[in-house]
Structures are given as structure tokens and as C-alpha cells.
Amino acid sequence: MGFFDRMFKSENNDNNPENKSVPWIQLTQIETLEEIAKDSFNQPIAILKHSTSCGISRMVLRQFEQNYNLDPDSIKLYFLDLLRYRDISNKIASRFNVPHESPQLIMIKDGKAVYDASHSAITIEKLKTV
Template sequence: MNWNKLTSDAQLADIKEESAQHPVLIFKHSTTCSISAMALSRMERNWNEQLGVKPYYLDLLANRPISNKIEHEFGVEHESPQVLLIRNGQCVYDASHMAISFAGLQQAI
């Protein structure tokens, strides 16, 4: 799996624009949380590039203000870990904690 690092809130405009061409996934990860590590590992083990989704990885401890901006931009209350699927500039699917799964993402697409 080839993550794109989300390190600037300016990237959110690019993500919205990209999402008109193909779905975009944002994975909000807490590097000190075992549940977050497990959800990340499950996502990476099951990932399939043929799905056509561009994945972004947000390190919450290093970039918490970006998470706040995501909450505002997409109207999804912050949780950690959390995934958001963005299509046409809108969040069309989100899941957190143990509900994060590649199968759930596939169904949303």
C-alpha cells in the first residue's frame, strides 16, 4: 500500500479536487494507540490498488490541527482512528475504531 502523507491543511483542497476524478481515503492514525495500529494494519493487509482509491495518511499526533480542519470541511466529528471516503468533494463514508475495515470501504465505493 502506498500512503500519501497528509501534512498540510492546504492539501484538503487538492483532495476535494482529486475526489472528482476518483475516490480518496483519509486514514486518521494515532501513533500511540493500539486500536489505531490494529486498524491500520488490517487496512494495509487487505488493500487492493485495483479499487481505484487514493489513500492519505494523517499522523494525528504530529498534525492535529489538520484533523480539526477535516472535521469542519467534511462535517464528520473527529474520532481516532478514523477513515473517511471522499467522493466529489464530500465525505460519503466514515468509520472509526473497530468498524474500520477494507470490506466496509469496498461496499461504500
């Protein structure tokens, strides 16, 4: 990989969560939100809403993934491509009573949102304390 490749990662590499060590679960079905609410009674769940066309969102995603150090069994992590699945983002806002933001991290416990953060407030450390 050349200097410019490292400096300016390609859109494809940067927005492909499967290339990372974070155990993302792709959120692509609106029906999954009810499963998330149900599962959150057994295990905390986080949803990261990411805009693939936004430089700030890309930076937040990169920082989140670089700092990721959670036990994979401690939390389920869902990844939402906001541009492809805007209807799911809208449903998240209404279902869990959180205003829409991008990028956004939402923590779900016992069927409801207990924490949400946007932009630079999105950190791994906060997930450990919620």
C-alpha cells in the same frame, strides 16, 4: 527477526506507512484538503487518521494494511499522523463535516464525505462498496 520482534513490533516499524504495500500519501499540509476535495470529483479518496500512541489505532492500521487488496488506481489513500498534524485533523472535521474520531477512515467523493468509520468498523471491504 526474533520471536519477540514479531510479537511486539517496534513503534518505528509499525507506524511507518512507507514500509507497507499500501500506496499511502502522507497528509502533512492543510492546503492539501482543498486538493483532495477537488480530486474527489475524478476519483474516490480515503483519509486514514491514525494515532501513533494508541494501541487500538495501531491494531486497526495493521489489519487494514494486511487486508489491503485494492487496485491502486481505484482510490487515493491519504495517511494522517494525528498526533503530529492535529490541526489538519481538526480542519478535516470542519471541512468535510465529520466528527473527529481516532482511528478514523473517511471516504471523500464529489467534494464531500460520503462515509466515515472508526475503530473496528474500518475495513477494506467497505471501501469497495462506497
